[in-house]
Amino acid sequence: MKKSSTISFFLFLLLIPLLASCSEKQVYIVYFGEHSGEKALQEIEDDHHSYLMSVKETEEEAKSSLLYSYKRSINGFAALLTPEQASKLSELGEVVSVSRSDPNKYSTHTTRSWEFSGLEEGEGHGNHFFKMGGDLLPKAGYGKDIIIGVLDSGVWPESKSFRDKGMGPVPKSWKGICQTGTAFNSSHCNRKIIGARYYLKGFEKQFGPLNTTEDYPSPRDKDGHGTHTASTVAGRTVPNVAAIGGFAHGTASGGAPLARLAIYKVCWALPGKPKVAGNVCLMEDMLAAIDDAIADGVHVISISIGTSSPVNYTDDGIAIGALHATKKNIVVSCSAGNSGPTPGTLSNPAPWIITVGASSVDREFIAPVVLGNGKRVEGQTVTPSKLNPKKMYPLAYATDLAEPGVLRDNASLCLPDSLSPKKTKGKIVLCMRGNNSRVGKGLVVKSAGGVGFILANTRANGAEIPCDPHLLPATAVTYKNAMRILEYINSTKWPRANILPGMTVLHTKPAPFMAAFTSRGPNVIEPNILKPDITAPGLNILAAWTEEDSPTKLPNDPRIVKYNLVSGTSMACPHVAATAALLKAIHPTWSSAAIRSAIMTTAIQKNNLGLPFNEEDGNLANSFSYGSGHFRPAKVADPGLVYDASYTDYLLYLCSIGVKVVDSSFSCPVKPPTAMDLNYPSLAISKLNGTVTVKRTVTNVGQPKSTYFFSSTPPSRVSVKAKPSILFFNHVGQKKSFTITVEATSEKPVTSKNDEKEEEYAFGWYSWTDGPHNVRSPIAVSLA
Numbered sequence: 001m002k003k004s005s006t007i008s009f010f011l012f013l014l015l016i017p018l019l020a021s022c023s024e025k026q027v028y029i030v031y032f033g034e035h036s037g038e039k040a041l042q043e044i045e046d047d048h049h050s051y052l053m054s055v056k057e058t059e060e061e062a063k064s065s066l067l068y069s070y071k072r073s074i075n076g077f078a079a080l081l082t083p084e085q086a087s088k089l090s091e092l093g094e095v096v097s098v099s100r101s102d103p104n105k106y107s108t109h110t111t112r113s114w115e116f117s118g119l120e121e122g123e124g125h126g127n128h129f130f131k132m133g134g135d136l137l138p139k140a141g142y143g144k145d146i147i148i149g150v151l152d153s154g155v156w157p158e159s160k161s162f163r164d165k166g167m168g169p170v171p172k173s174w175k176g177i178c179q180t181g182t183a184f185n186s187s188h189c190n191r192k193i194i195g196a197r198y199y200l201k202g203f204e205k206q207f208g209p210l211n212t213t214e215d216y217p218s219p220r221d222k223d224g225h226g227t228h229t230a231s232t233v234a235g236r237t238v239p240n241v242a243a244i245g246g247f248a249h250g251t252a253s254g255g256a257p258l259a260r261l262a263i264y265k266v267c268w269a270l271p272g273k274p275k276v277a278g279n280v281c282l283m284e285d286m287l288a289a290i291d292d293a294i295a296d297g298v299h300v301i302s303i304s305i306g307t308s309s310p311v312n313y314t315d316d317g318i319a320i321g322a323l324h325a326t327k328k329n330i331v332v333s334c335s336a337g338n339s340g341p342t343p344g345t346l347s348n349p350a351p352w353i354i355t356v357g358a359s360s361v362d363r364e365f366i367a368p369v370v371l372g373n374g375k376r377v378e379g380q381t382v383t384p385s386k387l388n389p390k391k392m393y394p395l396a397y398a399t400d401l402a403e404p405g406v407l408r409d410n411a412s413l414c415l416p417d418s419l420s421p422k423k424t425k426g427k428i429v430l431c432m433r434g435n436n437s438r439v440g441k442g443l444v445v446k447s448a449g450g451v452g453f454i455l456a457n458t459r460a461n462g463a464e465i466p467c468d469p470h471l472l473p474a475t476a477v478t479y480k481n482a483m484r485i486l487e488y489i490n491s492t493k494w495p496r497a498n499i500l501p502g503m504t505v506l507h508t509k510p511a512p513f514m515a516a517f518t519s520r521g522p523n524v525i526e527p528n529i530l531k532p533d534i535t536a537p538g539l540n541i542l543a544a545w546t547e548e549d550s551p552t553k554l555p556n557d558p559r560i561v562k563y564n565l566v567s568g569t570s571m572a573c574p575h576v577a578a579t580a581a582l583l584k585a586i587h588p589t590w591s592s593a594a595i596r597s598a599i600m601t602t603a604i605q606k607n608n609l610g611l612p613f614n615e616e617d618g619n620l621a622n623s624f625s626y627g628s629g630h631f632r633p634a635k636v637a638d639p640g641l642v643y644d645a646s647y648t649d650y651l652l653y654l655c656s657i658g659v660k661v662v663d664s665s666f667s668c669p670v671k672p673p674t675a676m677d678l679n680y681p682s683l684a685i686s687k688l689n690g691t692v693t694v695k696r697t698v699t700n701v702g703q704p705k706s707t708y709f710f711s712s713t714p715p716s717r718v719s720v721k722a723k724p725s726i727l728f729f730n731h732v733g734q735k736k737s738f739t740i741t742v743e744a745t746s747e748k749p750v751t752s753k754n755d756e757k758e759e760e761y762a763f764g765w766y767s768w769t770d771g772p773h774n775v776r777s778p779i780a781v782s783l784a
C-alpha cells in the first residue's frame, strides 16, 4: 500500500509540469505559402505531420494536435502548440509565418450592437432597394454561370430569396459539396445554393463543444447575418417583401439574382453571451473554408468579416486566403470594418482584396416628434407607433428620470436599471446613443413604464440614423435635432410630445453620405496603398433573415421575420461582390485586379444633389472613408482602361515589404519594385519628401483606336504630372505605361494636435479621358 502511494506521489509530481505545458497550448497557424502543386494531397499532409513530429514527443501527440491540414491551394496547418513549439517551427526556413489564433480577433462586420468607445457600431435597420442600373444585369445574364462563395454564419435555405425555380443546371465547373448536419440535409441545397460547408474545429478547440441550443452544427444560419449577406449578393427577386411593421415594402433582390451560392459557415454564436453580442469567426476555420472555396471552383468570394483593428497580412487569415484565391483569379470582396469614424481603423487592407466601406441610401423612414410648442423635429423609425395621435404625452430626458444613486451618465444612456419606474411611467423618454444596444435602451424605457422612446445621436453619430424595430413606439434623431428637443425640455416646466407614425420615403436628399461607423484610412499596414477601395450601401439594408432569431436579437423579443433591415460594412461588401460577379460574367477573362479597377475607376464622388459626399456629420468626406467613391454598377462594364495586376505582381509587392516568399515557384528579385509601384488604380504617398515618381500601366478595354488625355486636381501643397500625358491606343488589350510624378510644392502644414492623422493628408485625383470614358484615380498624400 505504502509503495503504491509513493508511486502516485511521483506520478503527481511528474504530471504538474505536463499539465502546465498543456494549459499553455494554443492554436497556431503554420503557413508555408502556396504549395508547388507537384505533391499529392496525402504527401502534403504527411509533410505537415513530419513538421509536427519535429516538435512533439509522440506520434499520437502530433496526430491529436492537428486541426487542419491546408493543402488544396494554401500550404499550411493549424495545430495545438506551446509557444516554444511555435517559435521552433517559425525558425524553419520553409515557414513563412506562425500566427497564434486569437479567438477575439474576427467577427462579422455588422450588428455587434454593443457600442465601442461610446460610439455605435453598425447595427441598424432601414432599407435599400438594389439598383444595378443600365443594362448590366441582362448583359451579365443576371450572373447565371457565376458561383459566389460566402464566408459567414451560414444560410436559412427556406427563404424565398434562395428558391431555384427556373434556374438552369448547376455549372459543370462546380466541384464543391453539400455538407449535411443538424437541420440541414442534401435537399437544402438546390440550383441556387449549390454548395454548403461548415467549419467548427477551430471554434470548438477554442471554446469547447458547440452548444447546440445556441447554434446549429451545420450550414444552417441561426444568427441571420449570413442569410442577409448571401441574399444581398445573390438572392432571387422576391416581390412584396417588407421589414417589420410594413416598412421598406417593395421587391427585394440580390445584386446577381441568378448567380449560384456556395455557403461556407465559419462564424458561430459566442458561447454564453447574449446573441446581440455578435458572433466569432476563427482564423483557422476561415483558412480551411477559403482553401476549399478555391478548389470548389467559386469565381467570387464575399467576406463580411474582419478585425476591429488592423492586422499584418501574415497574421491575417483572410489576407492569406485571399492571396491564394487571387492566383486563380477569384475576386475577393471584404468589408472595411465598423470601427469608424476613428482614422486608421481599417480592416482587410491587403492590396489583392476589394475593401468596401459603407454609405447611406436614398430612403428614409420618417417619423417626426411633435413637441408641445407645436414644433416638429424630424426623426426616423421602422417601429410602428401605437401612440394616440390626438394626445400629447409627457416628455423627459432620461437623465432626469434616474433612480436614486444612479449616475446621471448611466441614466442618460438608459443603461439597464438606471431609470426610476415611478418617474418614467407614461412618459416619452429621450436617451443618448452609446455603450449599450439601441434596442436595449428602448427596452429599458419600456420596462420602466415609458410609453415612447427617442434615440438621440451623440455629436460623433452626427446625422447617421440607424432604424431599429424597437419594442415600443420610438424614433431616432440626429445630433442637431436631439439638441433642439433638449432645449425645448429645458424651456418648459411641462414638456410634452408625440411620435408620429413612420412612413417610408424614397429619393431623399442628400444621398449617399458616409456612415459614421465605416472604418477609415489611412491604411496603417501599408500607407502607400490607398484604402478603402470603394463605398457601397450599408446603412439600413433590407435582406433575408433567419427564422430562428428575432430581428433585434434581444432574448425577450419573440418576433420572427423573413426580411430584416440591418447596417454595417457587412452589408456593403456583398453589393460589390455581386457587381464583381456580373462583371466576371461579361468579361470572363478579366483578372480580379481588372475587375476591381473597373469598379473603382467608374465610381462617383457626388451625391444626388450633385455635391461632393459628406460625412454623417455634414463635413466633407474624403478618400479615407469612400476610397474611389460610390460604386456605379451601370458604368462598370465599360471602364475604357483598366489597371491590371497579376498574382506575381502581388508577390513582388510582398518582396518589397520584406515578407518571406510565399510561392516556391517564385523568387524575389534583388531590387523589387516599391510598394507604390504596384499597379493600383489609386495612389497614396505617405510622408512625401521632395519628389516621388511612380509607374503605372493601363490596358485598353474600350474602343480599339482611342486617345486618352491626362488631367488632375492635385492634393494641396503638391503638384501632379504624368509622362506621357497623352496615351494613344490602336487595339483592344494594348498596354501603355506612364509615370506620375508627385512633388511637394510647399511646407508641411502645422497640424493641430488632436486631429493629427486627419490633418496630415491632402486629397486629390487624376484621370485619363477619351471623351466617353473618364478613368479616375484618387490620390492621398502626406508630407514628411
Ligand SMILES: *[C@@H]1O[C@H](CO)[C@@H](O)[C@H](O)[C@H]1NC(C)=O
Pocket (backbone or CB within 6 Å): 116, 117, 118, 409, 410, 413, 434, 435
Ligand atoms: C461608456 O463607454 C465608455 C467607453 O468604453 C466609457 O469610458 C464610459 O465610462 C461608459 N459610460 C458609462 C456610463 O458606462
Ligand SMILES: *[C@@H]1O[C@H](CO)[C@@H](O)[C@H](O)[C@H]1NC(C)=O
Pocket (backbone or CB within 6 Å): 185, 186, 187, 188
Ligand atoms: C430534408 O429535410 C426536410 C425537412 O427539413 C425533409 O422534408 C426532406 O425530406 C429531407 N430530405 C432528405 C433527402 O432527407
Ligand SMILES: *[C@@H]1O[C@H](CO)[C@@H](O)[C@H](O)[C@H]1NC(C)=O
Pocket (backbone or CB within 6 Å): 211, 212, 213, 214, 272
Ligand atoms: C446552452 O445554451 C443555452 C442557451 O444560451 C443555455 O441555457 C445552456 O445552459 C447552455 N448549455 C451549456 C451546456 O452550456
Ligand SMILES: *[C@@H]1O[C@H](CO)[C@@H](O)[C@H](O)[C@H]1NC(C)=O
Pocket (backbone or CB within 6 Å): 310, 311, 312
Ligand atoms: C506588423 O509587423 C511589423 C513588422 O514586423 C510590426 O512592427 C508591427 O507591430 C506589426 N503590426 C501589427 C498590427 O501587428
Ligand SMILES: *[C@@H]1O[C@H](CO)[C@@H](O)[C@H](O)[C@H]1NC(C)=O
Pocket (backbone or CB within 6 Å): 405, 406, 407, 410, 415, 435
Ligand atoms: C453605471 O453603469 C456601469 C456600467 O456601464 C456600472 O458598472 C455602474 O455600476 C453604474 N453605476 C451607477 C452608479 O449607476
Ligand SMILES: *[C@@H]1O[C@H](CO)[C@@H](O)[C@H](O)[C@H]1NC(C)=O
Pocket (backbone or CB within 6 Å): 483, 484, 486, 487, 490
Ligand atoms: C438644459 O439644461 C441643463 C441644465 O440646466 C444644461 O446643462 C443643458 O446644457 C441644457 N441643454 C440644452 C440643450 O440647452
Ligand SMILES: *[C@@H]1O[C@H](CO)[C@@H](O)[C@H](O)[C@H]1NC(C)=O
Pocket (backbone or CB within 6 Å): 689, 690, 784
Ligand atoms: C528630406 O530629404 C532630405 C534630403 O534627402 C533630408 O536631408 C531631410 O532630412 C528629409 N526630410 C525629412 C523630414 O525626412
